[in-house]
Amino acid sequence: MVTRKEVAELAHVSEATVSRVFNGLGPMKAATKERVLEAAKVLGYHPNAIAQSFARRRSGNLGVILPYMPKVHLFSAFYFAEILSGIGEQVREQGYDMLLSLLTPDDELDYGRLYRSQKVDACVILGARDTESQRNSLIQLQEQGHSFCLVNQRFEGLSFLEVDADHVEGSYQAVRHLLAEGYQKIAFLNGSPQYSNSLDRLHGYEKAMLEAGLTIEPELMFEGNYSRTSGYEAAAKLWEMRDRVEAIFAANDRMAIGLMQGLRERGWVAGRDFAVIGCDNSDAAKLSDPPLSSIGVPFFEMGKQAARAVLARVGHGAVEHELQVKLPTELIVRQSSRIGKGGV
Amino acid sequence: MVTRKEVAELAHVSEATVSRVFNGLGPMKAATKERVLEAAKVLGYHPNAIAQSFARRRSGNLGVILPYMPKVHLFSAFYFAEILSGIGEQVREQGYDMLLSLLTPDDELDYGRLYRSQKVDACVILGARDTESQRNSLIQLQEQGHSFCLVNQRFEGLSFLEVDADHVEGSYQAVRHLLAEGYQKIAFLNGSPQYSNSLDRLHGYEKAMLEAGLTIEPELMFEGNYSRTSGYEAAAKLWEMRDRVEAIFAANDRMAIGLMQGLRERGWVAGRDFAVIGCDNSDAAKLSDPPLSSIGVPFFEMGKQAARAVLARVGHGAVEHELQVKLPTELIVRQSSRIGKGGV
């Protein structure tokens, strides 16, 4: 390994000067800089990132924490891929690297390990849920002065750095769309209330229904776990009460697709016999038959902003970032909800 | 930050002894160990990972390199999610962390940056293609003595660490299945030959066709780019020659699904009017209508073995790993190919 020392010798300067050249610090003679750069090139010198981290007392790594579940995909792969790409784009711009950490439920209490070991300067946390234990872990993390930003999850009553999407508005638009298409008996298949976006979607649903002068029928409210299978299972229940249902709003695409599959097996075809809208506008929405109307969520941008926010916080006097940001969602109408019933 | 020194003082031992306790080295009195641990606990001491890396001259990070394409998904998200999880499971077992690096095409010539900066001890490379420039980059990397393992990509004529799946056999089984169902006019929608698995699939297709006494019709061979859209576009061409096609084997699920969508728009329904088999057995295969028969590829296991192989190589005299491993694939039959034409 070629070190700064060798470069300094070859360039006939001190080691400090070599560092200055590579860090662009202080005024210096162009000739000196040239000589150092030349020597470095000849020797093939590259600063040792670990030594730099050690000396600077920061790792240059942004931790990305995600729940780890062997061979299980509670969240769609799409969701993570988008967010990861967004984070990736941002860290690259700031010269950081991404340290990926898959946390099992057992580790949830140990969010702090990465920080304590100094492997990361800050973290972006994906897939968090509002449980007693996670709440406590995050509060503790905050008390210890560690910087983190949550993506797509809010914790009411607590003041964390959060980048979320406007799921209330998205759901509101989805249901408004169904209403405009002439549907009134609209069921709602939600996910676990441990996710703030589930609660948001419920609010959006309720708001649209009430505004339309309709009542919220408890028997039209279902809860799945965001998996295709849970949507498929909900189809059986919906089928039993098909005379009371014209349309369904599902809290994600996977459940919506499972739902369509289950109902199709019984001869009820989405976009013909009933309407469906999902959430996420994932690839699966385009791949399904019929193509699924969905609420688009800017996952890429959310990842990017989360990384930016949390790096700004640890950065050297960088721009201040609002504590909580909420990005807009977007209704994407496809065939699954397009036929309508004649409109209002 | 609490350091080893403070622990040593409180426990009335030397700093070296503290290190020994935390690294489980050498024989030591149980009482001493107890005292050190107690002191560490009282002070809240945690070894500084960066200082450790610095002293050990290894980072403890496994680099994971993936092609980066803003908002584009050439590979399915499923593919990466599975492999990443597999790598994650393995690194966790070995006490390593994953450093994610998204490389743009421009960076392809600079595979070495991560190594030179000492940020990683080894890399797993995903999504590599057999192009002139990538070949050269990898050869150079190898010459510089850097350890890496390729996943799902082989480079003929070169001797790299590679973990692949048996795509030849998978394709062979897929086509055999179609033949057994009574189809003989079997088209093949492949991906770019820059991917070794595309070539493998071609070989499997040819082998099965020739064994069945059939000829390879060049007009039945199509090339897409692994995207749904390219499958959708291929549907138009296939439709033109529908009298000469009974079944289609596609090199991934996304193209197969695009294909089904395109043909359905023309009234040709998969599993009824023609048969289709895809590859990857991704989530999309289960979500599509009809459910898509597919060749399952053990991406999770491939990621895991790749991480294992390359960490063994840099590890302290760990077990030797074969240079090239090839994991078995698996035919998953679903409705898209199930109807058959009455058998052979």
Next chain:
DNA sequence: TTGTATGCGTTATCAT
């Protein structure tokens, strides 16, 4: 079984 001493490659402070 434990202590001592050296080195790891930078950054950053203080001289000059």
Next chain:
DNA sequence: ATGATAACGCATACAA
């Protein structure tokens, strides 16, 4: 504009 040098927190070879 540049040089000298003290940290930084740990691993490890060698001594005791």
